[in-house]
Amino acid sequence: MQKADVHESAAEGFPCIELYADSRAYVENHIGVIEFGESIVRLKTALGILRFEGAGLRIRNAEPKCMLIDGQIASITFEKGDQRHRGEQRSSLCGNFSPDMLK
């Protein structure tokens, strides 16, 4: 997979998410995998736990810094309870986000 232009926030260690329709998500700067299964994938990031929900989810590629997830993605959420914000929150996909918002 080719990396697109790296966002400024990604360079600072914050997560950067590229979403291809509702079927594939490319996450940069994750810290580790908290949970993975067919309906949920949770990744640890500098901004907290990034939660993917959907159906038929699968980790296609897992690398030390990057992760490619595919499947039918229904929602992408930052879990607020475990958030540890450091500095200004600059990720464009922070908070609650749903691919339905694009429709």
Add this chain to the structure above:
Amino acid sequence: MWKFFSGYAKIRVECSRPEGFVNCALQRGAELHNLKRSSRREFTAVVRSSGLAAVREAANECGAELQILKTGGTAFLLRSLLARPALTGGLAAAMLLMAFLSGRLIFVSAEGAEERIVLAAQELMENGLELRFSRAKALDRAELIERVSGLDPSIDLVRVEVDGVILRVHILTAEDGGSGEDARPASIYADRDCVIVSISASSGKPLVRAGDAVKKDQLLVSADISAESGGGERVHSEAEIIGEVARVLSVRVEPAAALPVPEGAASRFFAIELFGITLPRADKERGLAMEIKHKARLDCTFLPIFALDARSREFVIGTRKLLRKEMLAEARARLDAGIAAALPADALIVSKITELIWEEDGALTMSATVHTYEKIGTERYL
């Protein structure tokens, strides 16, 4: 593609917390692909061969049970070959041998002339010139032809052919008809009446043109080209001449023909039919005809067995008057067979006109006029 070149392994991991194992493997620089969770404690993934050591370390640290389900790709193939030095050495030696021999002449053969000359040529090539196992590119064809030609004065032509690792030498002598016959002066004559469609002479002097009607035995291409060269020279004429030939064929079919007909006297008999086969069988060749009068199924059995009340007649050769349809079919069949037999193999039929005449005595005369394009000309030596 990367899977093939770098080598890959499909693994199954079982541990209390698979996520911990994944993080542990990622920290060690391993890359995991196609992670599929099969149960709460178990998942499968694909790793590159280069990351397999890191995955093993992670499994030891996390207390996970690691199982390699499948391996593939070049790296694992090389590893398995290195684990079998005898096999690898044998394969490498065989490949080196093939590479060494592929550019050399392994088989040397002579053919075409009488056995004495062939054996001499074979001996010359193998022992005299030592061509066997020599390099094909270094073969001196001119020298080989010269040496083989010098073996016997009757050798007319030597042709050398290298086909991979095979060297073939074809030897032609004058007795084989190689070139001696063609040098004799010859003219071309028409071998049948026709109209010339095209004429193309490569040697000799053409005396007719396209559109000319020629008769059988008429001179078409003359061997005498003295008018052209002015020296009374005679050549072996060569030409391709196509002519349109017309043929008329006719057949006569009589209205009556000798045919096997059933005799008047009949004898009654019983037969059995089982699965469509009647016993005893009617056999026209043996001169028996059978007429079935009654047919009844035998209810005492589940099998399809029938009892037949039949009448048999013997065939006798009698004269029967043919129907017009039968006469036409007979005439067409005989005419087609006659045309097929009369035409040469290379003839191209351009038109075919068929006429029917019903005679007063009831006979049928069918005639066909067939126009064909075919090669014309026969050589006659002077």
